[in-house]
Amino acid sequence: xxxxVPMKTGVESKLSGLLPPLVSLLLAAAxxxxxxxxxxxxxxxxxxxxxxxxxxxxxxxxxxLEEATPxxxxxxxxxxxxxxxxxxxxxxxxxxxGAFAAAWVGVKLTGLDPVTHVTVCILIxxxxxxxxxxxxxxxxxxxxxxxxxxxxxxxxxxxxxxxYLVTLPYFKKPGQIPQTFDIAPSAALPRLSxxxxxxxxxxxxxxxxxxxxxxxxxxxxxxLGFELKSVGFNPTASRASxxxxxxxxxxxxxxxxxxxxxxxxxxxxxxxRYFISPFPxxxxxxxxxxxxxxxxxxxxxxLAAIFFxxxxxxxxxxxxxxxxxRELVTVIQAIVILFVACEYLVRRMGLMQLVDLMRRMGLRRxxxxxxx
Amino acid sequence: xxxLTVASFSRRCDLSLAEAPTGFxxxxxxxxxxxxxxxxxxxxxxxxxxxEVHALVGENGAGKSTLMxxxxxxxRPDSGKVLLRGKPLPVSEGFLGINHGxxxxxxxxxxxxxFTALENIVLGSEPRKGVFLDTGTARSRVENLMREYxxxxxxxxxxxxxxxxxxxxVEILKVLYRDARIIIMDEPTAxxxxxxxxxxxxxxxxxxxxxxxxxFITHKLEEVMEVARTVxxxxxxxxxxxxxxxxxxxxxLAELMVGRSIETVSGxxxxxxxxxxxAVENISxxxxxxHELLTDVSFTVHRGEILGIAGVDGNGQDELFEVLVGLxxxxxxxxxxxxxxxxxxxxxxxxxxxxxxxxxxxxxxGLVLQFSMKENLILGRHTEEAYAGRxxxxxxxxxxxxxxxxxxxxxEPADPEIDAGLLSGGNQQKVIAAREISRNPELLIASxxxxxxxxxxxxxxxxxxxxQAEAGKGVLLISADLSEIMTLSDRxxxxxxxxxxxxxxxxxxxxxxxxxxxxxxxxxxxxxx
Numbered sequence: 001x002x003x004x005v006p007m008k009t010g011v012e013s014k015l016s017g018l019l020p021p022l023v024s025l026l027l028a029a030a031x032x033x034x035x036x037x038x039x040x041x042x043x044x045x046x047x048x049x050x051x052x053x054x055x056x057x058x059x060x061x062x063x064x065l066e067e068a069t070p071x072x073x074x075x076x077x078x079x080x081x082x083x084x085x086x087x088x089x090x091x092x093x094x095x096x097x098g099a100f101a102a103a104w105v106g107v108k109l110t111g112l113d114p115v116t117h118v119t120v121c122i123l124i125x126x127x128x129x130x131x132x133x134x135x136x137x138x139x140x141x142x143x144x145x146x147x148x149x150x151x152x153x154x155x156x157x158x159x160x161x162x163x164y165l166v167t168l169p170y171f172k173k174p175g176q177i178p179q180t181f182d183i184a185p186s187a188a189l190p191r192l193s194x195x196x197x198x199x200x201x202x203x204x205x206x207x208x209x210x211x212x213x214x215x216x217x218x219x220x221x222x223x224l225g226f227e228l229k230s231v232g233f234n235p236t237a238s239r240a241s242x243x244x245x246x247x248x249x250x251x252x253x254x255x256x257x258x259x260x261x262x263x264x265x266x267x268x269x270x271x272x273r274y275f276i277s278p279f280p281x282x283x284x285x286x287x288x289x290x291x292x293x294x295x296x297x298x299x300x301x302x303l304a305a306i307f308f309x310x311x312x313x314x315x316x317x318x319x320x321x322x323x324x325x326r327e328l329v330t331v332i333q334a335i336v337i338l339f340v341a342c343e344y345l346v347r348r349m350g351l352m353q354l355v356d357l358m359r360r361m362g363l364r365r366x367x368x369x370x371x372x
Numbered sequence: 373x374x375x376l377t378v379a380s381f382s383r384r385c386d387l388s389l390a391e392a393p394t395g396f397x398x399x400x401x402x403x404x405x406x407x408x409x410x411x412x413x414x415x416x417x418x419x420x421x422x423x424e425v426h427a428l429v430g431e432n433g434a435g436k437s438t439l440m441x442x443x444x445x446x447x448r449p450d451s452g453k454v455l456l457r458g459k460p461l462p463v464s465e466g467f468l469g470i471n472h473g474x475x476x477x478x479x480x481x482x483x484x485x486x487f488t489a490l491e492n493i494v495l496g497s498e499p500r501k502g503v504f505l506d507t508g509t510a511r512s513r514v515e516n517l518m519r520e521y522x523x524x525x526x527x528x529x530x531x532x533x534x535x536x537x538x539x540x541x542v543e544i545l546k547v548l549y550r551d552a553r554i555i556i557m558d559e560p561t562a563x564x565x566x567x568x569x570x571x572x573x574x575x576x577x578x579x580x581x582x583x584x585x586x587x588f589i590t591h592k593l594e595e596v597m598e599v600a601r602t603v604x605x606x607x608x609x610x611x612x613x614x615x616x617x618x619x620x621x622x623x624x625l626a627e628l629m630v631g632r633s634i635e636t637v638s639g640x641x642x643x644x645x646x647x648x649x650x651a652v653e654n655i656s657x658x659x660x661x662x663h664e665l666l667t668d669v670s671f672t673v674h675r676g677e678i679l680g681i682a683g684v685d686g687n688g689q690d691e692l693f694e695v696l697v698g699l700x701x702x703x704x705x706x707x708x709x710x711x712x713x714x715x716x717x718x719x720x721x722x723x724x725x726x727x728x729x730x731x732x733x734x735x736x737x738g739l740v741l742q743f744s745m746k747e748n749l750i751l752g753r754h755t756e757e758a759y760a761g762r763x764x765x766x767x768x769x770x771x772x773x774x775x776x777x778x779x780x781x782x783x784e785p786a787d788p789e790i791d792a793g794l795l796s797g798g799n800q801q802k803v804i805a806a807r808e809i810s811r812n813p814e815l816l817i818a819s820x821x822x823x824x825x826x827x828x829x830x831x832x833x834x835x836x837x838x839x840q841a842e843a844g845k846g847v848l849l850i851s852a853d854l855s856e857i858m859t860l861s862d863r864x865x866x867x868x869x870x871x872x873x874x875x876x877x878x879x880x881x882x883x884x885x886x887x888x889x890x891x892x893x894x895x896x897x898x899x900x901x
Contacts, residue, residue, distance in 0.1 A: 221767075223760045230751065234740045239699060240731055241752025242720030 024293075024339040025307075031339075032332040041324055050329075053317020054310035060317070062192070062199040066271070068309030069201070070095070072208035073263035074287025075294060075301035076215050077256035081147075082296050083219060084252035085232035090136055090151025091260045092284025093158030094129035098261025100162045101128035102268040103275035104171070106183030117186040122207070122265045129261020130254040132158060137253030141246040147253070159278065166277040179276040189270035204266030209302070211259060216298040218255075228252050260284060289337045308333070396455075397422045397554060397585050398443065403452035405438055412438035413449070414609040420554075420602075425576055425586045427596040427617075430606035431629055431826030433796055436589050439606070440556050443587075444469035444476045469556075475547025476556045479563075481539050483531045489538075490514060490527040493546045517548050521578050536684060537568035544575065554585045561595060565684055566854065566887035573599045591827070593622035593629075605629055630828055646675030648708075649815045649846030650696075655705035657691050657870075665691040666702070666870045673815060673846040678837060680861030680878065681850045684890050688870035689850045690732060693819045696848070697729045698722050710814060723752060728813035730804050732820040732850070734797075738804045741793030745783070746774035748792045749807050773810075781806040782832075798829030805836055816840050819850040834860055854883055854890075868892045 033043035054064045074091040081088035102125035109117065136150035166172060171180045189202040219225035230238045231248040239245055263283060268275055290308055294300030315329030400418040404411070412435045420426045430436050441447040443454060445461075445468045454461040456472060469476060483492045490507075493514055499506040511527065518524060523541045531539060540560060547555055561569045576586055576599055588600060596603050597617055605612040605628040612628050650673040657666035666688050673679045683689055694700035696707065698719040707715045714722055731737035739748050750759050750770055759770055774788040781802045783795075792800060801821065808816065818837060822830035837860060841847050850867075851857050857864055858878060865875035866889040873889050 221765060222763050223754055223765060224763070226747070226754050226765060230740050230743070233742045234736070237737050237740050237751070240697065240719065240729070240737045242718065242723045243752065244718075244720075 024342070025336065028332070028336040028339045031335050035331065035335075036324070036328070039324070039328070041322070046318060046322060046324055049318050049321050050311075050314030053321075054314035059196045059199070060313060062196045062201045063313035063316070064306065064309040065205050066199065066201040066309070067312040068305045069205045069208050069266055069270075070263040070283040071286055071290050071305035071308050072205075072302055073211060073259045073266070074283050075290030075305050076211055076287075076298060077259040077263075077284075078287045078291035079294065079296040079298065079301050080215060080219075080228070080259070081252050081256045082291060083225075083232045084228045084248055085235065086137075086140070086147050086249060086252055088133065088136075088151055088253060088256045089148055089288065090133060090154050090284070091256070091263075091287045092281070093151070093155035094132045094257040094260035095264040095267075095284050096158045096162055096279045097132045097264065098125035098129035099264030099268045099279055100165060100275050101125045101261070102187075102265035103180045103183060106187035106269060107171070107181045107274075110184050110186070112186055114186045114188075117184065118189060118269065121183075121187050121269055122262060125265030125268075126258040126261040129259070129264065130257040133253040133257025133260070134250065137250040140253075141249050155284070162275070162279065163277045166275060171275075173274070177276065180274050182274050183269060187269055188273060189266065191270065200271045202266070202270030204270040207262065207266070208305075211262065212298045212302045215255075215259075219298070224248075224251065260287075289333075293336070311336075395421055397457060399455040399458075400439070400443075401453050401455065403439065403442060403449045403454065405435075405442065405447065405449045407438075411609050413442070416452070416606075416609070416611050418604055418611060418614065420585060420587065423580050423583045423585055424601045425580050425588055425599055427588045427590060427600035427603040428606065429590060429593065429596060429603060429625060429629055431591075431828065432798060432824065433608075433826070434606040434629070435609040436606055437558065440476070440558065440587070440589065444474060444556065469554075470547070470550055470552065473551065473553040474556065475550060475552030475554070477540070477543045477547065477558065477560060479558045479560075481543055483539060483542060485532040486530060488528050488530055489525050489534065489542045489545075492531055492542055493527075493549050495546075497550060514545060514549060517545055521548070521575055521582070523575055535568075536563045536686075537565070537571065540564070540568075540572065541575075552584070554587065555579065556587045556589070558589045559591065560588070561590065561592060563685060563852070565890045566883060567891055569595070593625045596625065597622055607631055626827060630826075645677060646844065648672045648674050649710060650848065651706075651708040652696070653706040653708070655692075655695055655702045655707065657695055657700060658703040664870055666695065669705070669870075669872050671865060671872060671875055673848050675846055676841055676844045677862040678841045678847040678849050678860050679875075680857040680864045681848065681867055681872070682854060682857045682864060682886055682890060683850075683852065683867035685852050687867045687890075689819065689852075689867055691870070692867070693729070693731065693817065693850060696817055697727065720752075723811075726811075726814035728808035728811045728816050730801075730808055730816070730818040730821045732823065734800050734804055739792045739800055741791065743792055744789050745778075745792055745795065745803060746770055746788035748803050749774050749777055749788075751807065753807065753811065777806040777810060780810075798825045801825055801829065801833060805833055809836055809840065813840075813845065815846040815848065817848045817850070820852060821849070822851070822853065822856060830856075854886055857886070858883060866890055 033047075036043040036046055053060055055061060074095060077091045077094070078088055102121045105121045105124045106117070109120065112120070132154060133151075136147050136154055139145040139150050140147045163178070166178050166180055173179055173181045189204050191199060191202045192205070193199060195201060219229065227238070227243050227248050228251070230241070230243055231245050235245045238248075264279075267280065267283075286308060290301055290304045293307070294302070294304035311329060311333050315326055315332075318324050318329060319326040396419045398418075398420040400416055403413050403416045405413040410433070414435075416435070416439060418439075428436050428439070438447060442449050443461075456474075461472075484495070487495070490511060494505075494510045499509040499513075514527060523545065525534070525538055525541050525545065531542065534542070540563075544555070560572060564572060573595075576588070580586055580601075588596075590596060600617050602614060603617050603620065603625065604614040605625060607629060652672070653670050655666055655669040656664055659665050669688075669692060671679065681689065681692070691700065695702050698714075698717055698721070702715065705715070706713060709722065709725060709727065712725070714725065717725070735741065740751060743751070750756075750773075754760055754765065758773065759766055771788065777783070778786045778788060783799050783802045783806065792803060795803065805821070816837070821833050821837065825833065834856065837847050837849060841862075849857065849860060858881075861878045863875055864878050864881055864886065865872045866886060867873075868890060869892065873892075
């Protein structure tokens with residue numbers, strides 16, 4: 001028997017790859033409907049409110065895309081690392097560091113023309129996020145310290161560090177609220193007001209789409225992407241083929257950190273226009289779910305992020321229009337994530353049964369030879 | 373038909389009476405088993421007599437293991453049935469051969485390294501005294517078995533400290549302890565030295581004289597001729613024929629197995645030595661725990677020769693391979709490649725300088741299973757000018773060279789987009805060989821290059837190695853397959869416990885002599901470096 005690894009042949013995969021997430025979503029919708037029935041709500045009514053709140057008007061669509069923008073970046077951040085076999089849970093911290101860096105440069109650097117200023121802010125934010133991720137990457141590559149632990153710890157450090165920095169008089173706007181001065185107008189990312197007058201959707205969304213395409217090109221068309229994936233799938237064979245595992249792991253973490261940092265700059269330059277403490281939480285973690293739902297494919301991440309954005313904006317509408325608390329929307333999001341995770345479990349079931357059988361025989365395999 | 377002695381005949385009669393009235397212990401009738409992409413067994417029928425050694429031969433993928441898994445109860449057939457002692461085999465979920473007197477010994481042993489031999493033998497059916505293990509009863513039963521069948525194992529040593537031959541005896545004792553009347557052995561000689569093989573065969577004879585039936589799966593046809601009474605040939609899931617070994621010979625069996633006649637490959641035995649390609653001087657390698665995995669290894673590979681390194685698995689071959697390709701740093705010694713000191717060079721530097729390697733474990737080290745065939749064909753070569761610029765891969769030239777390699781090396785299926793994990797073992801090996809040999813390397817290091825391959829694929833890979841040497845390149849062949857070493861190499865060395873014990877011209881050594889060196893009994897003849 002062949003070892004069971006997820007495998008595909010040519011075109012057949014592209015279609016069958018889409019099917020499982022769709023099934024997960026349908027199942028999640030069904031379970032959510034049951035929950036709504038249990039709390040005495042009409043699932044069809046709630047569903048239609050969610051739909052109109054997320055896609056029903058230009059305003060709703062703008063809201064959805066605005067919520068989706070940082071998720072596209074953080075989803076890509078997780079996906080790139082996963083392609084290289086690393087689990088980057090540090091998107092949160094890398095984002096907040098990037099956000100603070102963007103605010104710093106946005107506030108303090110003046111006298112530049114808008115294009116330059118925005119570009120500098122975003123680059124600095126990306127580099128700050130990359131640097132933050134590099135700490136975990138280097139610890140992993142040099143000392144084998146597990147990246148999950150390190151990135152989680154670095155999340156706390158990032159939050160506490162920025163909470164402190166924002167209180168320094170050099171940054172802090174006078175007043176009760178711990179927030180920085182407003183960024184210079186030249187550093188602001190223009191909002192896409194032609195869609196809807198009061199939207200906070202901004203050019204950052206376009207940048208996110210560019211990032212999706214760039215990540216796709218890097219992964220599929222370049223030497224670097226080839227090496228990243230090779231290391232992710234089989235580090236031993238990569239090493240034996242002369243590919244540096246350490247180097248690629250560090251690069252994958254840095255790219256992810258850069259993307260998360262960009263997410264932070266989009267929030268600061270395009271939405272809030274200042275850095276506030278504590279910084280809005282959750283985009284980094286949601287990025288993990290986005291990457292999983294999008295199956296680590298850049299375009300999948302784009303779709304998944306928009307889907308999560310729709311849940312958020314639709315959820316807000318439900319909150320306004322009905323008696324259903326907003327928390328229930330969070331529950332629905334969680335159900336979706338659960339079903340996506342389950343799908344991975346089900347895929348491995350075949351293997352599990354085999355292991356179970358061997359256990360029943362009271363036998364244990366030494367070495368990993370496969371039968372015919 | 374062999375003539376039976378009166379004594380063994382009567383014993384066999386007793387058993388038959390005890391077990392079943394017919395002369396067959398297992399009757400397989402029209403078994404068919406399909407897997408998603410292949411039919412593993414197609415209408416297979418087969419009768420196995422009481423007390424015979426029945427060999428089952430066939431190439432990889434011929435369906436031998438599937439058939440045995442069906443007999444043992446690990447796999448359920450789609451149609452057909454199996455009669456065990458005249459009664460249909462239960463098809464329920466929990467059926468396992470061992471509960472019905474069928475024992476299976478896998479190619480990869482299933483033993484617990486930290487337990488002693490005795491503990492492994494009784495594991496799962498330990499005799500008890502109350503809640504305690506009744507060691508005394510267990511030991512005396514096992515000792516009786518050892519005496520009866522002439523097998524010797526130190527029962528109190530841990531499995532990790534035993535040789536492969538001893539581990540195999542523990543496996544045999546384990547099924548005997550569970551009173552298996554039918555013993556299935558999957559390629560039992562693959563990991564043994566010639567001496568160990570001989571002792572296994574005498575054990576098999578004793579067992580079959582004692583009325584036990586043995587089903588023996590193998591690639592090696594000389595062994596069939598030596599030990600089996602009946603042989604069944606499987607090809608592509610179908611039974612090609614069942615016959616007494618007295619009515620056939622190895623060459624004819626090979627033809628039946630492959631479906632065409634086989635050409636044999638051999639190296640040039642007495643080739644003149646060219647200049648050195650690789651010189652290894654006094655290499656030692658320390659494990660983390662401090663003991664030495666390699667000790668003072670020295671040899672030279674010249675242009676135009678195949679240097680064969682024989683040895684039982686686990687005597688330092690893998691470590692030597694890792695040191696040579698730059699995956700491990702030797703604690704002492706020097707590696708010189710084409711006149712340059714490469715002791716501390718990275719793997720990429722070595723590959724660039726003209727080394728190529730075929731690793732022993734193709735799945736772990738040679739391929740990325742989730743990558744397509746064409747991606748695997750450029751793995752490690754993706755930075756070459758032909759395949760990539762500074763940043764981007766050159767998709768078109770990658771596609772073109774994949775098509776070319778598929779044709780030149782006859783890789784099946786000829787689909788460059790298929791995942792490497794879906795290829796058969798032989799075709800996976802062809803992908804690696806194609807990639808490495810088309811580098812046009814000055815030195816090819818091939819570690820167990822034909823392990824697990826069927827005859828056809830193995831001969832093809834061997835032919836490629838010989839061609840490299842004929843083209844004036846150096847080839848280092850590390851292999852546990854003695855006859856492969858003997859037919860291909862110009863010079864032969866043996867690895868034993870991390871040392872090279874003697875390197876000799878291949879024409880001056882015999883298989884027996886090598887076997888003794890592999891077992892650490894003799895030091896070999898004069899050295900010729």
